[in-house]
Amino acid sequence: MKLQVVSAGVLASVVCLFSTLALAQQELSQRDDPEFQRVEPFQVFDNLYYVGAQWVSAWVLETDQGLILFNALYGDLTDIAIDGIRELGMDPDDIRYVVVTHAHYDHIGGARRIQEEFGATMLMTQEDWDMAEGEPIYQAYPKPVKHLVAADGATLRLGRTFMTFFHTPGHTPGVLSIRFTVYDQGYPHTAFMFGGVGLNFSGVERTQMYIDSVKRLMTMDDIEVNVPNHAGSGQVFERNIQLLQRRASQPHPFVDPEGFKSWLAELLFNAEAKLADEQAAAR
Numbered sequence: 458m459k460l461q462v463v464s465a466g467v468l469a470s471v472v473c474l475f476s477t478l479a480l481a482q483q484e485l486s487q488r489d490d491p492e493f494q495r496v497e498p499f500q501v502f503d504n505l506y507y508v509g510a511q512w513v514s515a516w517v518l519e520t521d522q523g524l525i526l527f528n529a530l531y532g533d534l535t536d537i538a539i540d541g542i543r544e545l546g547m548d549p550d551d552i553r554y555v556v557v558t559h560a561h562y563d564h565i566g567g568a569r570r571i572q573e574e575f576g577a578t579m580l581m582t583q584e585d586w587d588m589a590e591g592e593p594i595y596q597a598y599p600k601p602v603k604h605l606v607a608a609d610g611a612t613l614r615l616g617r618t619f620m621t622f623f624h625t626p627g628h629t630p631g632v633l634s635i636r637f638t639v640y641d642q643g644y645p646h647t648a649f650m651f652g653g654v655g656l657n658f659s660g661v662e663r664t665q666m667y668i669d670s671v672k673r674l675m676t677m678d679d680i681e682v683n684v685p686n687h688a689g690s691g692q693v694f695e696r697n698i699q700l701l702q703r704r705a706s707q708p709h710p711f712v713d714p715e716g717f718k719s720w721l722a723e724l725l726f727n728a729e730a731k732l733a734d735e736q737a738a739a740r
Contacts, residue, residue: 489532489533489534491510491533491534491536494510494511494512494534494537495510495511496509496510496511496537496694497541497544498540498542498544498545499697501639501697501711502639502640502646502648502682502709502711503639503640503641503642503643504518504519504520504639504640505517505518505519505639505648505684506519506541506542506545506547507688507697508526508537508538508541508542508545509528509530509537509538509541509688510530510534511688512563512687512688512689513528513530513531513534513563513564513686513687513688514527514685514686514688514693515527515528515529515530515537515538515541516528516650516684517538517542517545517547518618518637519547520553520615520616520618521616521617521618522553522615522616522618523551523552523553523615523616524542524547524549524551524553525552525553525554525555525613525615525620526538526554526555526556526571527555527558527650527684527686528556528557528558528564528565529555529557529564529565529566529567529568529570529571530563530564530567531562531563531564531566531567531596531598532566532567532598534567535567535570535571538567549571549574549575550575550576552571552575552576552577553578553615554577554578554580554613554615555568555572555577555580556579556580556581556607556613556633557579557580557581557585557633558632558634558650558652558653559585559628559629559631559632559633559652559653560581560585560586560588560629561594561595561629561653562593562594562596562597562598563596564686565581565585565589565598565601566599567598569598569599569600569601570599572601572602572604578604578605579601579602579603579604580606580607580622580633581605581606581607581631582607582608582624582631582632582633583608583631584626584629584630584631585629585631585632585633586606586631587630587631588629588630588631589601607633608622608624609622609623609624610622610623618638619637619638620635620636621635621636621637622634622635623635623636623673623674625670625673625674626663626666626667626670627664627666627667627668627670627728628652628653628654628655628656628657628658628667629653629658630663630666632652632653632670634650634652634670634674635650635652636648636649636677636680637649639682639684641709646681646682646709646712647679647680647681647682648680648681648682648683648684649674649677649680649682649683649717650685651674651686653686654685654686654687654724655687656727656728656731659735661732661735661736661739664728664731664732664735665732667728668725668728668729668732671721671724671725671728672725674721675718675721675722675725680717681712681713681714681717682712682713682717683711683713683716683717683720690720691720696711697710
């Protein structure tokens with residue numbers, strides 16, 4: 458019998474591979490763990506609050522006629538948003554609208570519960586309503602009841618609060634982005650939520666859609682505040698620490714128009730590299 462000898466380098470590579478897979482599996486399980494994902498809710502502007510989890514965001518916009526919830530988390534993580542609203546002194550029964558930016562489970566998964574428990578009206582683009590009716594991507598979730606379709610250029614007014622919707626496809630066919638106003642001690646700033654920024658999709662056509670969407674956003678030179686649907690996309694927790702330490706004479710750390718432009722430029726760079734790879738593979 459011939460003895461196979463494995464070099465130390467090969468053995469180390471195998472161990473590294475298994476370690477990487479184990480860490481990836483642990484991260485995936487932690488994503489769904491409400492205890493691991495729970496963070497204290499916090500106020501960012503006079504009318505905007507973070508009620509999301511560690512890895513995926515949910516935001517509440519407070520108006521004089523009720524609350525608007527941006528994204529609903531999913532599974533047991535939806536409790537984080539509901540509990541956060543209560544901890545901030547608001548009532549989930551006052552949720553008038555839940556605006557879902559796209560039909561991936563981590564943003565839409567809790568929408569049906571918000572509809573049923575609090576009577577909220579849900580908005581999403583037609584493309585992603587259609588997507589929600591199909592086979593779920595990544596993870597199954599309770600399908601929400603179809604309420605309103607948010608078309609490109611449509612607006613929503615609740616009391617004195619006004620927002621504009623944009624169809625920015627790419628991450629999904631119907632990504633919904635939103636422009637609205639936030640206030641810092643009464644002073645207004647233009648905020649924007651780009652509804653889907655990840656490049657976890659494939660195909661030249663979709664990637665070109667994404668690039669076109671990013672380029673469109675780059676023409677909006679009045680955006681001052683990035684409100685991301687994943688906290689890491691906008692350094693949400695880091696900026697909140699700066700906000701807590703802010704002195705009266707210092708600017709609001711979330712008001713960063715140049716940072717928003719730089720972020721879009723980075724998204725565009727990565728998407729164009731992805732497109733080039735996909736076009737080369739298609740030849």
